[in-house]
Amino acid sequence: MDEFVLNSFQLDILREIGNIGAGNAVTALAKMLDRKVNMAVPQIKIMEFSEVSEVVGGAETPVAGILLGICGDISGYILFVLEESDAKKLVNILMGKDPDEEVEYNEITLSALKEVGNILTGSYLSAISTLTGLLIKPDVPDLAIDMAGAILSVPAIEFAKSTDTVLYIETEFSEGCHRVVGNFFLVPDTESYIKLLKTLGAMG
């Protein structure tokens, strides 16, 4: 296969996948928190490598990234990225604390954060699985907290193998007056991408 360029129909399909996936993820989060969580319409974004590190508040902004490997009918991984300050808010909400309280990283808070990522990405994937009929199995989550540029280089490199752009879905959700912006990077390997689009009738 040569360069991987998506047409507008395929982009619409991917946007819809993102919409359904993120919607499902937010519903799962609301259940976990036992609170109402609002979600804005997810934005599908495509950017050049030079812009990648600016995505989550700038290349040096500390972010939390939760990565899950995918196997089954498609393979690759999914990465959920949010600013570290937002990640701390989520942990506090999850632990029934004041969202703006300082969070100390320890086994409990880190595993809480992993669990949030696990649930969000897991439900995102299960929505895609239902939509496509493909078997998508997520693996155990892995968490990294570091500079945005460094975390985002992981999906960027995967995209770099076949294209010069990175595709991701930005989802903004809020609990009460606390706003959290999360970014889903679904990174199937190229063959899986084609499979995904074919299954949805978006590729001949």
Place this chain on the structure above:
Amino acid sequence: MADNVIKVGMADVKHVMHPGVLVTLGLGSCVGVALYDRKTKMIGLAHIMLPWSYQAKNRTNKAKFADTGIQLLLENMLKDGADRRNIVAKIAGGAQMFTYTSVSDMIRVGERNVEATKKVLQELNIPVIAEDTGGNHGRTIEFYSEDGRLMIKTIGFGINYI
């Protein structure tokens, strides 16, 4: 940021004369290849993402790969008056941001980027005089034409000069 500071993004190569400074923010698994001409004080920086161009399906952007990226940077520098006999290299980056094992091939890319970078530099007869590579943390690097120093800034591991 001062006037003489130039940013180098992902999959990008830039070079500048003294007193310029080249900067790359948030290197992860990518590798920053810093070339320094000790006589003219010209500096060049390549921000490569993948090891070998022949392994990729899309090679339009030469700066993306260690082999074609370093070659491109060197050519650009020589064209503008650098002398390859005076050029030395420093490299940084190539971290493994996630410890994930089941997708090891995808994740080990940092290590492979460093390996490829060293091999390419060796073939070009450019000595690597210092490096800060590997680990599992991000790095911001600043490269000074004044003395060829490379500053490496991290979250949690402080600032280091090589």
